[in-house]
Amino acid sequence: MTVLSVDSLTFGYSADHMIFNEASVRIHQSDRLGLWAMNGTGKTTFLKIITGLLKPDSGRIVFNGKERQSEKSFHDLRLNLGFVLQHSEDQLFFPEVIEDVAFGPLNQGFSRQEALKKAEEILEQLHLQHLKHAISSELSGGQKKMVALASVLAMDPKMLLLDEPTAGLDVQTRLCVINLLKELSVPWILVSHDPALLSETCNRFITIDQYQFHEMTAPQVHQHEHAHFFGTLEHHHD
DSSP, X not given: OEEEEEEEEEEEEETTEEEEEEEEEEEETTOEEEEOOOTTSSHHHXXXXXXXXXXXXXXXXXXXXXXXXXXXXXXXXXTTEEEEOSSGGGTOOSSBHHHHHHHHHHHTTOXXXXXXXXXXXXXXXXXXXXXXXXXXXXXXXXXXXXXHHHHHHTTOOSEEEEESXXXXXXXXXXXXXXHHHHHOOSOEEEEOSOHHHHHHHOSEEEEEETTEEEEEOOOOOOOOOOOOTTTTSOOOOO
């Protein structure tokens, strides 16, 4: 079953800054799609086009069986497709964590009581209930990332867009995010420069090159020789 279809996508910021040219990709229900590409090739731009935050020059976007063109149709898409931004502070704007997490369900039409109940349930599920009344702006980077994920998951999305979900996280919080993703059953597009993260969480891989999407094989763990201080001590590289 195809959840998201992007066909013949063309987009450029200017005549001299083309990003996509007749690019196409389809995401199926079973896909946990990892998107790896060089800086400036359009990874975040692609996620913004999918959600209607940027308007393509041409192309067709179909989500959940419906073509999306008008702002109204993209509003419906955003209520059913969770977008976790690279910079979590851009996603949290209420004083308290519980209000941030309840915001999505409120937009979906749930009553305030129902939205708060859903928020509390997802915070408990993610072991974040101790942050319920914390001030969002005062959280650590890792805590903000987890709360941003909670605010999206509280909406029971049909698909996820994840933009560098582990960037800047410490080892323990990174592991929490990875374990959380492994438990989810929804399809996603996960943008990351971290091949190890993509290998651990995704089952399909694409890149962007020459304004087009291209399938890739899974990143492989391999051995190589290199030099660094303390290399004689037992260690590993994430």
